[in-house]
Amino acid sequence: MTRPIILDLTPGAQGMATLLAALQVPDHVRPVLVLFSGRATEVEVAQAHARDMLRQYGLDDVGVHAGCPGPLAGGTGHDLPAGQDGLGALHLLQAVRACPADSVSLCCSGPLTTLALALVQAPDIAAHLHGVIVNGGAFYVHGDATAVAEHNIAADPEAASVVLAAGVPVTLVPLDCTARLKADAVWMEQLEPMGRLPASVAGRVHAELAAARNGGARGSGVDVSLRAVAPLLALLSPGLFSGHLAHVDVECRGEFTRGMTVARRMGPPGVQPNALVLERLSVEAVRGVLRDLLLSACK
Numbered sequence: 532m533t534r535p536i537i538l539d540l541t542p543g544a545q546g547m548a549t550l551l552a553a554l555q556v557p558d559h560v561r562p563v564l565v566l567f568s569g570r571a572t573e574v575e576v577a578q579a580h581a582r583d584m585l586r587q588y589g590l591d592d593v594g595v596h597a598g599c600p601g602p603l604a605g606g607t608g609h610d611l612p613a614g615q616d617g618l619g620a621l622h623l624l625q626a627v628r629a630c631p632a633d634s635v636s637l638c639c640s641g642p643l644t645t646l647a648l649a650l651v652q653a654p655d656i657a658a659h660l661h662g663v664i665v666n667g668g669a670f671y672v673h674g675d676a677t678a679v680a681e682h683n684i685a686a687d688p689e690a691a692s693v694v695l696a697a698g699v700p701v702t703l704v705p706l707d708c709t710a711r712l713k714a715d716a717v718w719m720e721q722l723e724p725m726g727r728l729p730a731s732v733a734g735r736v737h738a739e740l741a742a743a744r745n746g747g748a749r750g751s752g753v754d755v756s757l758r759a760v761a762p763l764l765a766l767l768s769p770g771l772f773s774g775h776l777a778h779v780d781v782e783c784r785g786e787f788t789r790g791m792t793v794a795r796r797m798g799p800p801g802v803q804p805n806a807l808v809l810e811r812l813s814v815e816a817v818r819g820v821l822r823d824l825l826l827s828a829c830k
Contacts, residue, residue, distance in 0.1 A: 533557065534661070535630045536766070537564045537623065539598060539639040539646065542577035544739035545759035549640065550581055551736050552824040553763055554588050560636075560767070562590065564626035566619055568598030568641050584732045596622045598645035604689040620648035627656040637663045638762035642683045647690035650697045660699045664762035667691060668705035668779070668792035670808070676790060680782075681706050685790030688783040695779055701806040703779060704765055705792070708772070708809045709758035712817060714740060716752060721822050724829050733828035757821065764817055765809060771816045774809035778802050 538553060540546035546567065553562055565585070567577045574597050581595045598619040623645055627635055639646065643665060649656060669681040676685035684691045695701060725737035743755045765772050777794035785791065794808055 533559060533561050535563045535635045536560045536763075537566070537626055537635060537637045538562055538763070539566045539568065539623075539637060539641065540577070541641040541759060542567050542569045542573040543759075544736065544743040545755070545757060546577060546640065547580060547584070547736045547739055548757075548821070548825060549638070549760045549763050550584060551732060551828055552760060552821060554584070554590075555824045555827045556767065562593050563630065563635065564622060565593060565595045566598040566623065566645055567595075568600065568619070568645060571597075571600065574600075580735070587732055594622055594626065598623075598641075599648055601644070602642070602687040602690065603644050603647050603651075603693065604687075619645045620652060624649040624653045624656050627659045628653075630659050632658050633661050635659055636661050636766055638766060639663065639665045639667075640683075640759040640762060641666070642686040643667070643690040643694045644687045647687070647693035650693055650699075654697070657697050657699045662700040662702060662766075663694065664702040664704065664765050665694070666704050666709070666758055666762055668703045668707075668794075668808070670705055670707050670792060670794055672705075672707050672710060674790075675706060677787075679788055680790030681792070684781060684792055688781045688790045691781045691792075692783060695781065695805050702762075702765060702774075703792075703806050703808045704758070704761045704772075705808065706758075708774070708812055709756070709761050711814050712757045712761060712812065713754040714744060714757055715754045718818050718822065719744060722825060724826060728829060731829070733825065736825065736828075757818070760821055761812070761817075764820055765812075768817070768820050771820070772809045772812045774807055774811070776804035777806060777808050778804050779806045779808065 728734040782791040
């Protein structure tokens with residue numbers, strides 16, 4: 532069965548690699564919506580690239596839109612950020628409602644603002660979601676936003692709290708799991724056939740990945756993270772990941788701990804798990820799956 536999926540991506544090489552990989556398995560997943568959240572100029576470029584990619588795969592009907600550019604709450608509560616028209620959330624809830632109940636999976640590589648806003652506006656869409664797989668959290672490792680918080684959760688802790696409380700099946704892919712998932716020199720060399728087709732979508736993704744590595748410290752070819760692709764790969768190849776059910780809370784108020792994620796395996800009576808927290812992945816196997824998916828775009 533082909534599962535409808537929604538990709539909520541951040542612009543850049545990793546986001547484009549995620550979309551290209553998703554297009555290689557039409558018997559398993561089919562994108563029904565692609566969102567990009569981030570800086571306006573970067574989002575515009577990513578949208579144009581994504582539309583061109585989808586067009587070449589005969590998927591002109593798939594919407595490509597901008598997600599919410601700012602956090603859900605401007606302090607407390609769930610107020611719309613100034614200047615935010617909520618169109619990204621509207622496109623999301625329309626796409627979800629168009630899918631049968633318990634059918635659509637959402638892979639989110641950035642903050643959860645757009646999904647949270649859609650759930651606040653239309654709680655009924657939760658019944659249509661088969662699962663939400665999120666890059667988010669740092670439990671036993673140093674955060675990448677603060678000492679205790681991972682970037683995507685820290686960018687909008689209130690949004691993460693909304694999603695975790697919505698009753699939808701959530702899978703968290705934290706920094707603990709993806710810290711070693713990187714595009715190193717050996718892996719990039721394996722993708723060299725993509726570079727032989729510079730005019731193709733595969734060639735363009737390869738060029739963007741190479742530029743991301745060469746744009747590192749002093750252009751020295753620094754390994755770049757591939758964690759943006761982890762939610763899609765966890766959906767396609769769940770056997771390469773392992774984790775545990777937990778009740779996850781997000782710290783929204785602490786002066787020094789805002790955005791911190793806390794997982795309780797054994798909570799007090801009445802506290803039920805609200806997420807599957809992935810602890811480990813097989814780095815070489817996961818990179819091998821991604822490599823093979825990207826190379827299949829050359830055929």
